[in-house]
Amino acid sequence: MxxxxxxxxxxxxxxxxxxxxxxxxxxxxxxxxxxxxxxxxxxxxxxxxxxxxxxxxxxxxxxxxxxxxxxxxxxxxxxxxxxxxxxxxxxxxxxxxxxxxxxxxxxxxxxxxxxxxxxxxxxxxxxxxxxxxxxxxxxxxxxxxxxxxxxxxxxxxxxxxxxxxxLRSSRQERALRSSERHTRLIVDSARDGFISTDSDGRVLDVNAAAEVLLGRPRAELLGMPFQDLGIPPEEHARFDERRRALIEGAHGDGTRHLSIRVSIDRPDGTRLRGETMIWVVERDGEVLFNARLTDIGDRLREQAERERLVAAEAAREQAEHAEQTIRRLQAVADVALTHRHLDDLLPVILRRTREVMNADAAALLLLQDDGQLSLAASDDAPGSQRPGVVRADTGIAGRVLASGEPVLVHDPTAGELADPAILEAAISSILALALLSSGEIIGVIEIGVRPPRRLSLDDVDLMRLTADRVALAIDHARAFGREHRIAETLQRSLLPQTLPTVPGVALGARYLPAAAESEVGGDWYDAIALPGGRILLVMGDVSGKGLAAASTLGALRNAIRAYALEGHGPAEIAERVNRFVLAEPGREHMATLVLALFDPVSGELGWVNAGHPPPLTLDATGEPLFLEGARSVPLGVLPFPGYEQETTTIASAGAVVLYTDGLIERRGEHLETGMALLATAAGDGPLDAEALCDRLLAAAVPSGATSDDVALLVLSHIPLGARLALELANEPSALGSLRGLLRRWLGQADASQADVYAIVMACSEACTNAIEHAGAAADETIAFAAVLLDGQVDITVRDRGRWREQRPPSDQGRGLELIEALMDDVSVETDDGGTTVRLRRRLTAAVEA
Structure with a gap:
């Protein structure tokens, strides 16, 4: 049918x-x-x-x-x-x-x-x-x-x-076409080069690997004689002779294929040392040549080092056993990729060693700085407690360290073993080898088997292969540990040890490193106190991990601090830092960044966002709002990104939160979900900076462990207290912020307009005199402190210079007279440390703060 x-x-x-x-x-x-x-x-x-x-x-x-x-x-x-x-x-x-x-x-x-x-x-x-x-x-x-x-x-x-x-013909045709497609895919994806030529040796087709091996594009190779592909001229005649022999063999019963080693000079001056298999095919009565070209340069270079390994592997006649052995050896090497910390690595690599050698027990001893051996890992054999440290001149391990050669012992005694508990597992044969890293012994690995099996010298070669991979994995873990510690130390040293104290501002910060198995990231924060009581908040994230990211972090942090102290605003700082990143040819990292400049006098916050998660602001009631404006590309992406600053106001008792993406990112969830959780947790409690930091971390990272670093910086705009203290820059531009901050402080004390005017004028004049007459260096600061106690304002202005007599002609010598007229009591004291001006005035209608 x-x-x-x-x-x-x-x-x-x-x-x-x-x-x-x-x-x-x-x-x-x-x-x-x-x-x-x-x-x-x-x-x-x-x-x-x-x-x-x-x-x-x-x-x-x-x-x-x-x-x-x-x-x-x-x-x-x-x-x-x-x-x-x-x-x-x-x-x-x-x-x-x-x-x-x-x-x-x-x-x-x-x-x-x-x-x-x-x-x-x-x-x-x-x-x-x-x-x-x-x-x-x-x-x-x-x-x-x-x-x-x-x-x-x-x-x-x-x-x-x-x-x-x-249907039968159709199936056969489809199968043939499918076979041709599969064959072509195999050829195109092969690591070896495949070359097809006509009977005269001219190239008809090549695969992608042949283009790479020969260093020439396909368009250039087509039509070229095979011997002109880079075979040295002295080999041309010999190659032609072999080609003619293949043609004669194709027409008769002679050889139809041959294998030769070739040296091919590439156009870029390098030489390919390869092996080529050439065979003859006939198609429609036409003789064609197919050649497979294999790069054997690495094999030849490594041949001397692995002769013993090749001999041992060649002696294995059972293909299945060889395949299992190679797969298990690869599993030993793979341990270094999945376990980067030594404590996690050693038990796993010991288990893999047992699998490779089909052993019943194994032990791993590492050489310490004091020359002794530590029993880093051992099988869970029952019995006595294992020793933690073993002398390097005793037992089987000591013999290996002394000679550097494998040691095979049958029926060992307890004194010969680093872990005597192995005997309780009925181990009767022990083989120990040195672990070598860069030619130096770093430890000893031992395996043991139960009767009736006995280890022999035939097991040494396979054990040596295993030991090489174990040593490589240990060396890799130690190198990662060193780099991880250096990068973590560098990163932590670049984070602020203390946050600046600025009147009207409370700061809190947290840094939570990623889980122990992760590499150190490039998250950082900073808070820079600027003249006039302003403060610059910095939050950034350098792409990449490890020491390179940490070093880039340090360079960016120092550059931002330098530009900020020069007086540049957030947008200009971002532009300059972007140029700094692009000007470093060796840097391969970009970075996201938020710069937020806050003035506690006006409550104004100006910010720039270079590809970073948006800052979160909260008003006095805890209502959250993400600052989505002023966004642009990350640093190091475009030469002219066009960073522009936007401003908002942080009301008194409000707060602003800066953070990195580790706080809001969760595997399998949208970023908006993490941001919503952050906003909810921020508004659900007091806005004290430290309490807000703790609450956000508890909500976003409840387990205390995360796959990415978390940096968090919180600024709370707090009312001023009964004491006001700040350091003023030794320049007139700092007085504007001082006057604004002082007015706010007196306003909180319900001072009258007359008192506010008099005190602000007197303080401004005192600080001006300190700047003009004290003779302090340009980088010196002026200490300003004001205290309100029992309705009396007590103000101290101290510089680190010595007041000079005013040189005539000048109309600026009446500053002290004006101060005395405005304040109830004025005193000037000079010592070797500088000059101190003390001003007092009782408020006419004061309320103690």
Missing amino acids: RSPSTFDSTTKARSLAFVFDAAALVCLLTVVFPHDREARVGPMLVLAFASIALGLACLRFAPRLTEPLLHGGLAVATVIVSLLVHFAEQSALYPLIYMWPALYAFYFFSTPVALAHLASIGAAYGVVLNIDDTADATIRIVLVLGTPLVIGLLISRLLGKMREGI
Whole structure:
């Protein structure tokens, strides 16, 4: 039985349209040509036009006709043929028209389905015969059904065989094409180079690996003689001789392939030392050469070091055992990639060593700085407590350290073992080897087996391979540990040890390093006190991990501090630091950064965001708001990023939070989820800087461990206390912030406008005199302190210079007289440390702060 799906629906529909059109044609011919008067012209025309319409419909909707619709269409065709026979009332040949739907059924449908249609045709013709009361009905029905049945069955059988042949050929062709595609994919993805040439040795095709190995692009290689690909001229004649021998072998029974080592000079001056396998193929009577080119340079360079290993591996006759051994050795090396810390590495690598050697016990001893051996790891054998330190001149391990050679001992005593508990596991044979790193012994590894097995010198080579990988893994873990400690120490040394004290501001900060198995990241924060009581908040994240990221962090931190102390604003600092990053050719890191400059006098916060998570502000009620503005690209991405500062106001008792992405990122969650959690936790409690830091960490990192570093910096805008103290820069521009801060402080004490005016004027004059007359160096500062006690303001201005007499002519010598007029009490004291001016005034309407 053939599959009904051999032909598509379009072919079936078009063929059905032909059946309808053929019926229409017979109807029209019957009407046009002479016929018996009994033939009914009207119904015949209706049948003709109906058949034409149905045929056109089949053609129009051919792609959409389903199998049930095709069966229905064939049934309709059977009815039309029956009506044609009935209305024509012609000779007995007319019923042969039934062959069309019958043969259609056998051609396009399975045999059972075709027989069902044939039965329906017989039934339809039987009805016609009964209506027309035909005399020779039996003969006619046999003729109508028998003829298509015989022909249909023959056609069905023939088509079945044809389809089987077509399907078989199609499958073979698809398999061949699939094989060709797979072969091409294998060749294109192979590490070896594949080159195809004609009989004259000219290149016809190459794969990508051949382009890399030969150092030439494919377009240049095509058409070149093989010997011109870089084979030294002195080898040309020998190569041609071998090529001709291959051609002669292809025409006879000679050699059809050869393997040779070649040296190929690349265009860039380097030389490829390779091995090529060349074989002859014939295609359409044409002789072609295929060559596989393998780079064996590394193999040749390493051959001297691994001769013993190659000899040991070559001696293994069982391929399955060799495969398992290699896989287990690779597992030992892979341990260094998944366990970076030595304490985690040693138990795992000991277990892998046992698997490679099929041993029953193993121990690992590492050489300490004092020359003794520490039992770093051992099997969990039952019995006595293991010693932590072993003398380096005793036992099997001592013999290995003394000679540097493998030591094999059968039936060892307890005194010979670093871990006597191994004997309690019935170990009867011990093999110990030195662990070498850069030619120096760093420890000893031992394995043991139970009876009846005995270790032998044949196990040394495999154990040596294992020991090499164990030493490499230990060396890798130690190197990572050293770099991790250096980077962590460097990073922590670059974080502020203490936060600056600025009137009207409370600062809190936290730094949470990533989990122990992670590398040190590039997260950092800083808070820089600026003249006039302002403070610059810094939060950044350098891309990458480890020592390189930490060193980049240090350079950025120092650059930002330098630019900030020069007096630049956040946008200008970001522009300058970006140029600094781009100007360093050796740096491969970019960094995200937020700079926020806060003035506690006005409450104004100006910020710039270079690709960092947005700062979070909270008003006095704890309502959170993320500062989404002033955003631009990270540092080190574009030469002209165009950083622009935006400003907002932090109300008294409000706060601003800066953080790195480790605080809001969680695996499998959207970043918005972490930000929403941060905002909720920030507003759910007091806005004290330290308490806010603790609350945010508890909400975002409840376990205290994270896969990424977390840096957090909080500024709370707090009311000023009864004492106001700050360091002023030795320049007149610092006095503006002093006057604003002093007005705010006196306003909190409900001082009258007259008191505020007098005290601010007197302090401004005193600080101006200190700047102009004290003679302090430009980098010196002026200490300012104000205390409110029992309604009296006590102010101290101290510089580190010595006041000079004013040189005439000048009208600036009356500053002290003005101060004395404004304040109740004024005193000036000078000593070797500098000059101190003390001012006192009782407030007319004061409330103690």
